[in-house]
Amino acid sequence: MFHLALVVCSIWVKILTFLNIKQLEYAALARRATQIQKELSQGVRKPYKELTDVCWGDPHSLGVKPLTFVRQVLAACVYPELMSSHKLPLDVRQRAQWLLGKCEGGSIGSYPASAGIPEIIQRMSKSIARRDGGVPCNPENVFISPGSQWSLTVTSLLLTSLNDEAPLRTGILIPVPCHVTTITSITSLGAAVVPYFLSEEHGWALQVEELQRALESAKGGCNPIALYVINPGNPAGYVQSRKSIQEVIRFASEKRLVLLADEVYQDCVYGKNSEFVSYKKVLAEMGPPFSDTVELASFHSVSKGFMGECGLRGGYVELVNLDPNVVNYISNLNYDTTSVLAQFALDLMMNPPRPGDPSYPLYNQVRNAVNAICLPGLSCQPVEGGAFVFPRVFLPPRAIQKAKEEGMQPDTFYCMRLLEETGVLITPGCEYRQKEGTYHIRYNIKNKLNSILLPH
Numbered sequence: 001m002f003h004l005a006l007v008v009c010s011i012w013v014k015i016l017t018f019l020n021i022k023q024l025e026y027a028a029l030a031r032r033a034t035q036i037q038k039e040l041s042q043g044v045r046k047p048y049k050e051l052t053d054v055c056w057g058d059p060h061s062l063g064v065k066p067l068t069f070v071r072q073v074l075a076a077c078v079y080p081e082l083m084s085s086h087k088l089p090l091d092v093r094q095r096a097q098w099l100l101g102k103c104e105g106g107s108i109g110s111y112p113a114s115a116g117i118p119e120i121i122q123r124m125s126k127s128i129a130r131r132d133g134g135v136p137c138n139p140e141n142v143f144i145s146p147g148s149q150w151s152l153t154v155t156s157l158l159l160t161s162l163n164d165e166a167p168l169r170t171g172i173l174i175p176v177p178c179h180v181t182t183i184t185s186i187t188s189l190g191a192a193v194v195p196y197f198l199s200e201e202h203g204w205a206l207q208v209e210e211l212q213r214a215l216e217s218a219k220g221g222c223n224p225i226a227l228y229v230i231n232p233g234n235p236a237g238y239v240q241s242r243k244s245i246q247e248v249i250r251f252a253s254e255k256r257l258v259l260l261a262d263e264v265y266q267d268c269v270y271g272k273n274s275e276f277v278s279y280k281k282v283l284a285e286m287g288p289p290f291s292d293t294v295e296l297a298s299f300h301s302v303s304k305g306f307m308g309e310c311g312l313r314g315g316y317v318e319l320v321n322l323d324p325n326v327v328n329y330i331s332n333l334n335y336d337t338t339s340v341l342a343q344f345a346l347d348l349m350m351n352p353p354r355p356g357d358p359s360y361p362l363y364n365q366v367r368n369a370v371n372a373i374c375l376p377g378l379s380c381q382p383v384e385g386g387a388f389v390f391p392r393v394f395l396p397p398r399a400i401q402k403a404k405e406e407g408m409q410p411d412t413f414y415c416m417r418l419l420e421e422t423g424v425l426i427t428p429g430c431e432y433r434q435k436e437g438t439y440h441i442r443y444n445i446k447n448k449l450n451s452i453l454l455p456h
Contacts, residue, residue: 028408029415030055033425048423054443055427059308067307067366069359070348073099077108077344089358099344108340115331116144116338120347127350128318132281141319143330144338144346148264148301151317152228153185155297158326159226159258160191171222173214173257175206177235177390177432177440182228192222197435200392204236208247215255226258227251232265232276235388235432235442239274245282249294258295258322264304264315280320296320302345306367314342390429393439411439 037051053061060066069092076082076096083093102119104110115121118139125139145151160170170191174182175198186193196214198204206229218224229248231240240248252259261279269276280298284291301315319327353360395403395410403413411428419425429440 029412029419029425029428032416033419036419036423046423047421051423051425053425055425058310060310064308065366066309067363069353069363070307070309070345072359073348074341074344077341080106091353091357091359095348099347103340108344110340112340112343117340117343120144120343123347124316124350128280132278132284135281135284137318141327143317143319144343145315145317146313146338146342147303147315148262148299148317149181149185149315151297151299151315152182152260152262153189154330155260155317155319155326156186156191156226157189158329160189161329162323162325163223163225166223168221168223170226171218171224172260173211173224173227175228175230175233177429177434177442178228178230179234180431183433192218194218194222194224195433198233198236198238200236200435200438204233204238204390206238206240206244206248208251211248211251224255224257226260227255228260228262229279230262231279232263232269234262234265235390237389239269239271239276242277242282245277245279246286249279249283249286249290253290253294258297261296261298263298264301266300267306280318283320293321295322297322302342302349307345307349309345312339312342312345314338314346316346388442390432390440390442393429393441395439409439411441414439415441 033051033053036046040046040049040051072088072092073095076088076092077099080096080100082088083096099120100106100108102117103112121139121142121144125137125142128137128142129135143151145154156172159172163170171194172186172191173194173196174186176195177198178195183193194214194217196206196210199207199210211227215224227248229240231245232238249259251257259279263276263278266276266278278298279296283294283296296319298318298320299315302312303310303315317330319330353363393411393414395414399413400410403410406413408416409428409430411430415426415428426441426443429438429442432440432442434440
């Protein structure tokens with residue numbers, strides 16, 4: 001127990017260090033956006049009346065309305081007197097009563113169980129099993145957290161800690177493009193990022209040949225122990241096929257890599273021939289030896305996907321075949337930071353209204369509206385899922401030269417000009433890494449913005 005306490009203490013120090021790193025000032029674009037917002041409030045005349053920020057995966061801040069069912073249930077839990085009113089649908093009142101019944105004293109103000117509310121974890125496990133066509137889900141392997149990024153950071157940290165005595169530092173294979181927060185979290189833990197490039201020419205496909213190249217490139221520099229995949233993709237918007245997932249699982253098995261599957265956009269799939277299939281389901285379908293030996297951690301969150309409840313900070317990780325030491329450490333780390341309302345939100349995400357429930361028609365209507373996207377005038381790889389688009393920008397030589405003169409990456413220069421001239425804040429592709437000589441932009445498609453003007 002003393003050794004466990006020391007490990008947990010060390011992990012908390014590293015996590016807090018990571019959180020402090022995230023508080024560093026924003027890049028030039030974000031700083032300039034703040035200045036523009038202030039200038040607009042002071043009446044400075046510009047070609048636009050307001051700033052439109054489509055950088056981040058925060059749909060509610062961009063005008064997307066929250067799901068009525070979710071907010072009604074949470075409101076009734078916060079103020080139980082609402083349940084005496086018949087203005088709320090019956091299923092809303094019943095769900096709120098059930099959730100409050102799992103709290104001490106029937107109040108969200110009481111401390112939850114240190115390992116999360118057991119009944120909610122049980123229901124989440126059943127929901128995961130339903131999603132995967134009946135593949136069993138052990139609730140003892142499902143851990144609630146304050147979001148998918150937290151779960152990924154903690155899991156990566158524990159894997160790194162178990163590799164502390166190795167002669168080379170831990171390496172984690174990550175896709176390019178990839179969110180900068182993920183890269184920062186991995187490097188801040190002392191691990192090495194081993195990039196593998198998604199194939200833009202093939203719809204941002206994940207190719208095993210590229211995984212092999214990346215693994216070879218790491219020789220002598222680090223000890224790769226994990227492979228991070230994002231499905232559906234962020235920011236590229238691809239959706240992996242069952243065949244692609246099988247190939248990745250075989251590769252992970254052969255190379256003895258832990259699979260870290262970021263599946264937070266699993267409910268945001270709209271490609272005509274696309275379908276989300278979880279890594280766990282495919283792993284189970286492949287049978288032994290893969291289903292018994294390949295180590296997998298799968299992440300999900302209420303902040304992402306169609307719910308977009310970023311402010312509630314709730315997520316989970318499911319562990320499959322992982323080292324018992326990792327499972328034991330996570331069971332001691334992952335909970336006390338997750339609020340009761342976040343746990344309620346997870347239950348609502350995993351167990352939404354079903355056909356026949358009073359709230360189902362409106363819920364289904366709003367959900368379909370949230371997932372409807374429009375991409376007029378964009379020339380990019382097909383967007384099959386997720387919440388972002390990552391088009392390539394072909395900049396003229398003069399723009400590239402001008403960017404160099406001003407000490408900027410070309411796509412950052414383009415984004416700065418777009419911000420100054422139109423009031424639209426987007427993110428340059430260099431923030432997510434990209435192949436040398438290519439330039440991209442990334443923005444959230446779940447908002448009221450109808451189009452982005454690309455350079456001619």
